[in-house]
Amino acid sequence: MVSSMFSTSFAAVISVLATAANAASLVAVPDFGSNPTGLEMNIYVPDTPAANPAVILALHGCLGNGPGYAQMTRYNELADQHGFITIFPSSKNDSNCWDVASASSLARDGQGDTTGLANMIAYTIQTHNADPAKIFVTGSSSGGMMTNVLSAMYPDIFSAASAYSGVAAGCLAGSPGSSPFSADPACADGQIIKSADQWVQQAKAMSPAGYDGAYPRFQTWHGTADSLVTYPNLGEQIKQWSGIHGVCFQRNNTDTPLSGYTQMTYGDGTAFVAYSAEGVGHVVPAQEDVDLKWFGLT
Template structure:
């Protein structure tokens, strides 16, 4: 859905013009790209041996280049030696497709397929660790984060989504953008049981019997654009998929006004409720890196 991240054409061109090692660069050919996504990659000058990869996904009307400039992942990459990928969705008002059957199916030829291929390219080219591949995103990017965790659980080890919706919430919508999407999902009106959500996820990769990524979710209680009610649905979805029950709330974590909701022992699934925060919850990069196990 809509994000506050927007960028002028001039600024985007300026960022794309950087080509030295340790700068965000465009990758025109990364393999099969069925929906014509744009790939931008940041490889730090001091790259770790068998580095980790973070795929970071912008919100609607945004770009990968601008999302990179608005987050701290690249500066943290300089410190810790991991690789970042900041792709761009150049269709549907700059929103990721989280609605079509193609993108909601493993190997289906949608946006999720192209993003997974960016990961395969990066692992091969930079000898990255396939067990240390992570995904995060804001708004529409968070929606795709959930979709990728469902469609490519064998690719991603962990995920952190900000102000999104459950994987499959927008299934069947004519669009994924706020201008044309069925508003039922964004308004928090798609309600399912945990078992029903689990079936939705399992259907995206039929026959898969392995583990699903560690999931961390964030949502603001004052979000009226992507309703806060969607956090409860995503919690039902991933607690069901991973097979965990609620354990406890930890208040004022990681900061004042935020409540950490712990499931199981807190190592596989947690969620953050941000009191009074609208759309979107600010990115907490340091918390993400701890969740991913990079620091």
């Protein structure tokens, strides 16, 4: 009896160890191509990736890093279930905020942060045979700001985006920095107000010259009680992305996807939606299941 129990327990331990040995993990990629601002790349490839897997680029906020954002979110857990790949980069400059202000980062292939991030995508497509038609970006706070910028700058790369507590693409253009400590506070304070046409022109100025193709399907989230990146920034993103997609407001869906959240639907709801989170501060927690549905991965 004792021998039988020992054998069963030993087998269970071996099974656990074998599972752990085979489990995927976040892996650093030291060389992924041109990386002018010294970003760090960490990638998560599930044990059983889909054939030609999709890729999600997930961007942390200021004072954060890629591995930390991976632990804060459920994207890797969902990658195991659905077979997509995740990239969790890290910025090491200006309080670890993403550069969404300098001329180099706001110019396509301008040798800023955006260049390094685009090269992470190119590396992943080539190395892991990822599907170039299923490349997605999401991020929180500074990462939400960069989500806006990348969607405007690389519309030929990204198919859909989900930005949390960010600002419109170009809102911080010309600021001395991107962190709360170095940036001009006017943008984060919601004082940069433009027309839809002006925001659209600013976004399209970042796109490839002569580009007339589609832009990423875009959803954006903001809390009404955000005192760091204030709530008026949701309205400016709405102007920009509803203008880019040429869609008008249709309806509000209350308590969607959570109690106190309101989904604002534009057009038929397939190109642009916005979420207002009543009483939520900085930042709106990632809604990973909603993101995957928006990306077309579930």
